[in-house]
Amino acid sequence: MKNISPVVELIDVSKRFGKITAVGNVNFSLSKGAVLTILGPSGCGKTTLLRMIAGFESPTTGKIRINGKPVQAVPPYRRSIGMVFQNLALFPHMTAGENIAYPLKMRRFPPQDIPELVERYLGIVRLTGMEDRRIHQLSGGQQQRVAIARALSFNPDLLLLDEPLSALDKKLREEMQLEFRRIQQKIGVTTINVTHDQREALVMSDEIIVMADGVIQQSADPVSLYRQPSNKFVASFIGLTSLMKGTVDQIEGTTVKFNVNTTSLWGQTSSKFHIGESVEGAIRAEQVRVHTEQTRPVGMDNVLDGVVEEQIFEGDRMVYQIRCPALDSAPIFVFDHDPAHNVLHRRGDRVVLSWNIRDLLVYPD
Amino acid sequence: MSGFNDRVGTPLASAKQSSQFPVRWRILDAAERIAALIWPRSLYPYTGYLLLVPALLLVFVLVIGLVYIGGYSLHELDLSNYRLKESFSLTNYYTAFTSATYRTVLLRSIYASLLVTVITIFLAFPYAYLMVRARRAMTRKFLLISLFLPFFIGQIVRAYGWLIILGKEGLLNNIIGFFGFSPLKLIYNYPAVILGLVQYMLPFGVLLLAPAITAISRDVELASESLGAHWCRTFIHIVLPLAKPGLVGSSVVIFTLTLTDFAMPEILGGGTTDFIANSIYDGFFQLSNSGLGAALSMILVTLGTAFVVVIFSIAGTGTLGFSKGAE
Numbered sequence: 196m197k198n199i200s201p202v203v204e205l206i207d208v209s210k211r212f213g214k215i216t217a218v219g220n221v222n223f224s225l226s227k228g229a230v231l232t233i234l235g236p237s238g239c240g241k242t243t244l245l246r247m248i249a250g251f252e253s254p255t256t257g258k259i260r261i262n263g264k265p266v267q268a269v270p271p272y273r274r275s276i277g278m279v280f281q282n283l284a285l286f287p288h289m290t291a292g293e294n295i296a297y298p299l300k301m302r303r304f305p306p307q308d309i310p311e312l313v314e315r316y317l318g319i320v321r322l323t324g325m326e327d328r329r330i331h332q333l334s335g336g337q338q339q340r341v342a343i344a345r346a347l348s349f350n351p352d353l354l355l356l357d358e359p360l361s362a363l364d365k366k367l368r369e370e371m372q373l374e375f376r377r378i379q380q381k382i383g384v385t386t387i388n389v390t391h392d393q394r395e396a397l398v399m400s401d402e403i404i405v406m407a408d409g410v411i412q413q414s415a416d417p418v419s420l421y422r423q424p425s426n427k428f429v430a431s432f433i434g435l436t437s438l439m440k441g442t443v444d445q446i447e448g449t450t451v452k453f454n455v456n457t458t459s460l461w462g463q464t465s466s467k468f469h470i471g472e473s474v475e476g477a478i479r480a481e482q483v484r485v486h487t488e489q490t491r492p493v494g495m496d497n498v499l500d501g502v503v504e505e506q507i508f509e510g511d512r513m514v515y516q517i518r519c520p521a522l523d524s525a526p527i528f529v530f531d532h533d534p535a536h537n538v539l540h541r542r543g544d545r546v547v548l549s550w551n552i553r554d555l556l557v558y559p560d
Numbered sequence: 561m562s563g564f565n566d567r568v569g570t571p572l573a574s575a576k577q578s579s580q581f582p583v584r585w586r587i588l589d590a591a592e593r594i595a596a597l598i599w600p601r602s603l604y605p606y607t608g609y610l611l612l613v614p615a616l617l618l619v620f621v622l623v624i625g626l627v628y629i630g631g632y633s634l635h636e637l638d639l640s641n642y643r644l645k646e647s648f649s650l651t652n653y654y655t656a657f658t659s660a661t662y663r664t665v666l667l668r669s670i671y672a673s674l675l676v677t678v679i680t681i682f683l684a685f686p687y688a689y690l691m692v693r694a695r696r697a698m699t700r701k702f703l704l705i706s707l708f709l710p711f712f713i714g715q716i717v718r719a720y721g722w723l724i725i726l727g728k729e730g731l732l733n734n735i736i737g738f739f740g741f742s743p744l745k746l747i748y749n750y751p752a753v754i755l756g757l758v759q760y761m762l763p764f765g766v767l768l769l770a771p772a773i774t775a776i777s778r779d780v781e782l783a784s785e786s787l788g789a790h791w792c793r794t795f796i797h798i799v800l801p802l803a804k805p806g807l808v809g810s811s812v813v814i815f816t817l818t819l820t821d822f823a824m825p826e827i828l829g830g831g832t833t834d835f836i837a838n839s840i841y842d843g844f845f846q847l848s849n850s851g852l853g854a855a856l857s858m859i860l861v862t863l864g865t866a867f868v869v870v871i872f873s874i875a876g877t878g879t880l881g882f883s884k885g886a887e
């Protein structure tokens with residue numbers, strides 16, 4: 196079992212369109228059965244990356260290997276890859292069943308096995324009995340399932356998902372994320388999923404790659420990615436993060452003191468700084484505590500005064516947007532999960548914020 | 561969110577400020593007010609029918625003409641005074657169907673129309689496909705302009721152009737002669753007419769196919785490819801069926817245009833390859849037998865209509881996009 200080659204391997208892959216570098220020096224490999232999510236803002240090169248793996252584009256430089264074999268010369272129809280497109284790309288002139296049977300026919304599965312396989316995959320995506328429906332007679336979520344079944348029915352080595360859930364409404368999208376997780380675990384297919392939805396990435400993946408401007412920013416499992424973002428971009432892209440700019444004043448191991456105007460803040464870092472370097476601190480909304488003047492915390496490392504600027508009720512939590520005069524930059528976001536909302540802070544109320552040193556992450560500016 | 565309510569002006573407030581609106585808005589508003597006077601709100605449900613009226617009038621005029629022609633066709637020519645007889649008879653139709661000449665012309669027209677339709681679609685499809693799918697905007701523009709250029713020239717001039725190239729003393733025969741071959745008879749025959757017609761119909765074919773191909777998402781083709789079909793199978797199983805509306809529409813147009821064509825058989829056929837329209841012309845103006853010409857016209861209209869009806873009943877009118885998503 197050792198030495199088994201990864202299902203996909205990208206080595207220094209770049210793609211340029213004229214002067215635009217859509218993908219720059221991407222390296223990663225994925226072992227059998229794993230789910231990788233490529234997460235990044237719109238236009239960062241996610242689709243381009245998937246299209247190269249599927250064989251619709253060839254890399255400008257670099258190599259792609261599938262099951263250990265280089266695939267430059269292998270056309271898409273010879274690659275064993277199921278792809279679910281951003282717009283699904285179902286065949287409108289065929290029924291759901293015919294869509295699922297299409298790859299089986301094209302790949303010359305024994306004709307007598309095809310009906311059974313179609314039946315089986317319809318069952319897996321919970322569409323039993325809808326075989327004869329035309330595509331336009333199915334709901335958005337059902338079409339989604341047909342697209343997934345079509346991409347899986349021929350038992351591909353690799354499944355590529357190009358934001359297929361992005362067109363669905365929030366509730367259905369979250370349902371489909373769990374649904375997909377279930378199907379993936381049942382079939383065990385190696386998967387690359389692309390999204391700009393951080394929640395989807397965290398829910399669905401074993402590993403996440405964060406991309407920006409065609410370059411990988413960080414590659415880690417969901418928990419480490421969330422807890423230890425390796426740079427400012429990742430920190431601000433995932434979760435609700437507030438940023439504060441300052442200059443380094445004092446360094447003690449991995450603990451850094453930096454000044455924002457006249458205020459001193461303590462934070463944690465993994466980078467090497469020198470005194471006077473400009474840095475940026477990042478704090479997640481759930482790590483900040485809100486207090487009133489009466490309950491002003493004592494002995495906390497970072498304490499700031501502020502005024503409530505906006506109060507947003509999200510049902511399961513309250514989000515406060517708080518302006519701290521000492522920071523004079525962007526406001527700080529705070530989640531309050533208190534189920535009873537015993538202490539409500541209203542717009543214009545004076546409040547006190549605090550957080551732990553280890554939660555304020557300091558990055559080079 | 562704050563101040564949301566303050567920002568929304570009441571209609572009254574905005575009416576006061578209407579002088580500040582751009583001129584174009586004010587003109588449009590005035591036009592709307594005038595329209596409301598002429599065609600009040602309560603008549604809105606009938607707006608669609610109102611807009612149909614001009615087109616219906618045109619069709620109606622056509623129908624009147626057809627009724628008159630239908631009338632002519634039922635009167636035999638009186639050879640004593642070259643007028644149509646008063647009495648009704650089916651003699652003209654009898655002549656049209658029994659005379660070997662007209663039967664040949666009829667069959668030739670139908671056969672040629674089928675041939676031209678098939679050849680044109682074969683040539684137009686790849687052209688339209690490339691024009692729609694070309695990656696470079698330059699390529700697309702070049703293909704589009706080359707397509708439109710012949711439109712500016714007109715059918716007669718184009719036919720004459722073919723004469724210059726293919727004629728006895730034409731360009732091609734000059735080249736052949738230069739290599740010591742005896743000149744070939746390239747015009748005044750069937751292939752020359754077909755060639756001229758195909759060239760004439762090609763732009764119609766491409767223009768009618770292009771929207772159908774545009775409507776096929778590129779991703780659908782790629783999906784087919786990644787599901788295991790190379791382009792050849794993708795073409796047969798995906799592109800062709802999805803392009804059906806365009807194929808049906810362009811076939812109908814090309815077939816009917818060819819069936820009724822006059823200039824190409826006249827100029828490039830030189831009397832050897834008459835179509836129905838040429839016979840009709842002869843009937844009316846050479847033989848002065850308007851009864852026979854009218855009968856041939858009625859046969860032509862019936863043929864064309866029958867073809868369209870048959871095609872649409874096979875393919876369904878849904879293929880024209882009348883009812884989206886229908887079978």
Ligand SMILES: Nc1ncnc2c1ncn2[C@@H]1O[C@H](COP(=O)(O)OP(=O)(O)OP(=O)(O)O)[C@@H](O)[C@H]1O
Pocket residue numbers: 212215216217235236237238239240241242243244391
């Ligand atoms: N065929 C092309 N020609 C030129 N530029 C292209 C082409 N395809 C993509 N690009 C550019 O490459 C970059 C990456 O595009 P890509 O489609 O991969 O983004 P994406 O991450 O999938 O975005 P989204 O989340 O919006 O789908 C963009 O800047 C885009 O403009």
Ligand SMILES: [Mg+2]
Pocket residue numbers: 241242243281357
């Ligand atoms: Mg994309």
